[in-house]
Amino acid sequence: MSRTLTKFKVNSWLILTLCFLINFVLGFKHVWSVLVPYIEVDLRISRALVVLPFSLMSIVNVVGFSTIDYVKSRLGLKLTLTLTTASTGLGLILASISQDIIMLTISYAFIYGIGQALGYVLAVTLGVKWLYRTRRGLAAGLTSGGYSLGTLVLAPITSYLVSYFGWRLTILVIAIASIVVMSIATLVLTEPQDDVVSSRTYTPLDILKTKTFYIAWSMIFLTSLIDGFAASHLTPFVIEYVGVGVLIASTAVSVYSSVNFLTRIVIGEVAERLGIYRILMITYIISTLNIVLLPTYRSLPLAYLGSSLIGVVHGTNVALIPLIAARMWGTKYLGSNYGLLLTSATMSMLAGPIIGGLSHDLTGNYGLSMVILAIASATGIPLLYIIRKEITQS
Known part of the structure; x- marks a missing residue:
């Protein structure tokens, strides 16, 4: 044995x-x-x-x-x-x-x-x-x-x-x-011999017929929009609000990426111990407050803090999506179910840059985009509460 x-x-x-x-x-x-x-x-x-x-x-x-x-x-x-x-x-x-x-x-x-x-x-x-x-x-x-x-x-x-x-x-x-x-x-690579199949077995077509899929999808999409924004606008944002050159401003991207990576590594294990719902709720509340305060971060250390917190929310969402999918719909069709839910983060990476770009083109700054992104992030909090039972079950 x-x-x-x-x-x-x-x-x-x-x-x-x-x-x-x-x-x-x-x-x-x-x-x-x-x-x-x-x-x-x-x-x-x-x-x-x-x-x-x-x-x-x-x-x-x-x-x-x-x-x-x-x-x-x-x-x-x-x-x-x-x-x-x-x-x-x-x-x-x-x-x-x-x-x-x-x-x-x-x-x-x-x-x-x-x-x-x-x-x-x-x-x-x-x-x-x-x-x-x-x-x-x-x-x-x-x-x-x-x-x-x-x-x-x-x-x-x-x-x-x-x-x-x-x-x-x-x-x-x-x-x-x-x-x-x-x-x-x-x-x-092989499939595990003792593959775990939970009592819940939903096919991709099954989950597309449920309200919980669209609630979970919307939750991740809305709270991940700030990450799409950061992917293309973080450096010019820091240049504009902190008043530094492009070389120094780009270091905020390195901070964001590093924290994003570290968060992905540890957050899954932490969520298994403290609960996915609790971790997501804390993350979304902090992220919303961070977005509201981002335009007030006028020094490089504060810009690094804001960049780090954006990295935390993205790392948390991406790392926990497969666990959320497994909890809600089982593991038999985890590949496609996880993939369908992952499209929410992918779409946010398309929409986030557009929100930032249009805001800057229309107003000359990123203020309007911060309002939109803060409202989006805050909307994710009640959506999380609605599906709390589904993501807390074993």
Whole structure:
């Protein structure tokens, strides 16, 4: 019995490590902004066109997030992982040799995008399933945290490589690294033999017929809008309100990203001990107050504080989404159910920048966007209260 238990523990942590590494390399998606100036010059296109592949990928991600269990049920885990590896690698390789924005968009947004979506959801759900009985909170945090750490680490590496070797060779290097990591994972990863199936078994179609799905989706979307805002406007916001240069202002993004990563790692385990409902309620209240006060943060330390709290809410939402999905709808169809709920965070990353941009264009500052984002965040609090029973059950 002890040998079996030891083998189970070793396999569980090996699986978790590989899931972490998959999301680490997939974190390259959010390094796109580093490549933007180089692609803009090389392809001789406008800034609006350069960001098109990244923007369209978010839509493609939604398709991948919501269809993962269907694909896996038809192909099996191994073939799904093989498809994910091939799509990820091929998309990046084709992107590296693209000669126009059309080819670049097809390669990056659609081919790489579908592999990126399938890989992310597979990594998180497999990690959670393997440690569901014991450390599911830690598994959710580590697997989703791998993505944040990947972005943090790959951003400076990409910046270095692109300055010496150009954007094409840089993408090719990332493609090779991704293929190696995901190929190893494909050979090793399996479904857990004692897969936990809770008493609640909802298919994706079932949850789309429930009110709780739309309440939970709206809650995460509204409270995550501030993260979408920060992803594209945090640096200019700090420049405008603190009065520092772009180099110093950009350090707020590093603070935000670091806290985001650390939160993802620890919050799942903390939520398992203190309760998901309690953690989310505290986080949403603090986040709402932080948004209200953001325009008053006129010093760099206060800007760092505000950036940190934005990182906390994003890290908390993303890390707890798989646990919320498992609690409310069971684990049998966790992949697609989690993917459907995850689209709320994806859509907030599209809407948040628009809110910030329109506010600044119309009024010349970010004041109006802060009002909108604060109201949105505050609205998430009663929505959380409505579904408190569903997310507190085992």
